[in-house]
Amino acid sequence: MQRFAVTALLISVLSSNAFAAQSTGGLDIYWVDVEGGAATLLVTPAGETVLIDTGNPGDRDPARIHQALTKLAKAKQVDHLVTTHYHRDHYGGAAALSKKIPIINLYDNANYAEREREAGAPFGDYKTMKVGKRIHLKPGDTIPVKQKGDTKLSITCLCARQQFIKAGPQHQKNPYTGELKKRRVDTSDNANSIVLLIKYGDFEFFDGGDLTWNVEEKLVYPVNLVGKVDVAQVNHHGLDSSSNPLLYRSIEPHVVVFNNGDKKGCQPLAFLAVKDTPSIKAIFQVHKNLRKDKQHNADDSHIANLKSSRECEGHHIQLSVSPDSKKYTVKVDSRGTSKTFETK
Template sequence: MVSITVGFFSGTASTRVQAQDAPHATTNGKLRIFFVDVEGGQATLFVSPSGESLLIDAGWPGNDRRDANRIVAAAKEAGLKKIDYLLITHYHDDHVGGVPQLVAQIPVGTFIDHGPNRELDHGVTEHGYAEYQRVLAATGAHHIVARPGDTLPIHGLDVIVVSADGKLISEPVKGGGQANSFCKGSETRPADNTENGRSLGVLLAFGKLKVLDLGDLTWDKERELMCPTNKLGRIDIDVVSHHGWYQSNSPALIDAIRPRVAIMDNGAKKGGSIPTLETITNTSALERLWELHFSEEGGPQFNTAERYIANPPGEDGHSLEVSADHDGSFEVRNSSTGFTERYPAR
């Protein structure tokens, strides 16, 4: 058994969660991140230098196993024979729905989630959660219920939980703690009572590189996390929350974390809202916005340049891939064209 505790927190101890050792292939000392196209859902695969893997969400159900096939293809490209950890941010269909089809094609060692479903709508969310519970029971895999402040045992990565089940970290991570001047210009919105606001969000560090993935965490929860104090500090890569929808991505978050690069897992007709595109592209430190799809809502005026879009109008299935070094430098590659842009260490 191993336990990894990271020095993210400035003043409080974080909880350790444990998992078993296992041999893995290596990745030549780099962190690889695959942004799989699940067409408006999420499936983001992290492969650490040790070869250990973390998949965040599994896309949609149905579609003739489309999303599971694409995730498995990315795993094979990374040299994986299993997914070590599958983290489910929340129980909406575009995040948890693909789990049964995925586990039928590739083994999963450990499942991570925020605990029970809270969106009791007697509809699709409850169905997705029930199907996920059946997978947990059938596979007998290890299961972690994560809480804010927990560190996750991904070899080669420091991963801290910053949001889960509607709760948030109470103390800043290392590098955070600054007064957030952007709270004043960011409107206050009503509480979101869906599973979105209960998203399991994580901050991942690889050497000097910081990557933020908050799932579909909503505007109201962003304000709790970021105001009056920016608890996260500055981020290198922001996995744009909620597929770029306007219900998330407030100035209180985006302007304060000052991402170098934002990567948006939107679909052509899902996510990529104009207000979000404007907020991201106008933030002062941004060097580039990358998108999985051309946003039909955004149109030519608000989308990023064509070479930074994996799937232009009428196309699908292409991914974006990040390859990062321990010094904080990284590059992003568009699989549809091979176009690559490198971002040197700060």
């Protein structure tokens, strides 16, 4: 009798998860450790998965992302994959991942020919990998995620290929004045990154890929096209060629996450730009910065991986927004850290 009950329970668990990922009820965000690349996984309240970037080519990153999808999110597919730009630490794991788990919709700039040389050899596999549908993402486009419950989820493209969303009544003129030094024009694909704003009720999350200095300014000045967010992924892993202080001062995040590597990103200017932003309440890092400038680190309790990339176990950071969107918790399981914040 008891055995029967257990079997029946298992069947019901399996069937309810057959087509949907397992969510904690609200919106979950996982920063998968891809050693200084990017792989940010959203699991929606309706159980869909939205993956932003796929880390590096090779076996390691697709395996870690696959593990996050199947073990953490209990997902059977990637419903929406966004490639922010064509650098191998952002698109590199996609082709191998597509062999492990179905990718339904792929969003990118889709101007392949122009970036062929810069993207490098693995780009051939990316262009021909099997996906349900390839979609060109333009500013103002939204990713058609399913809704569940009363709290609305939206994912909007604010900027792509240095083209911006049209200013609407919700966008304010930026109160900051004065001249900010421009940098040399960035001709790399970093400047063309897709920038996403994820809204879940009151909660807002900014992911700007590897956007660089001059375009970061244009995004918020003279009109702030982002608004004020709760959480930001630091652009470009926190490299000094990005992380314009004007961006962070304008979007006023409470929490930021560096998707850095042991020696990549979390650089001095970028770290200080974020740390000196008055709104900041907490800084989290996927990796500890193991360069000589070790003062540019958050507290160890806020860092998922302390060891060098060679010995790294690939721990993730998880953020869970409550179903009413009034609060969110950032968990660094590897350090036993859990911190809850109220949304703005």
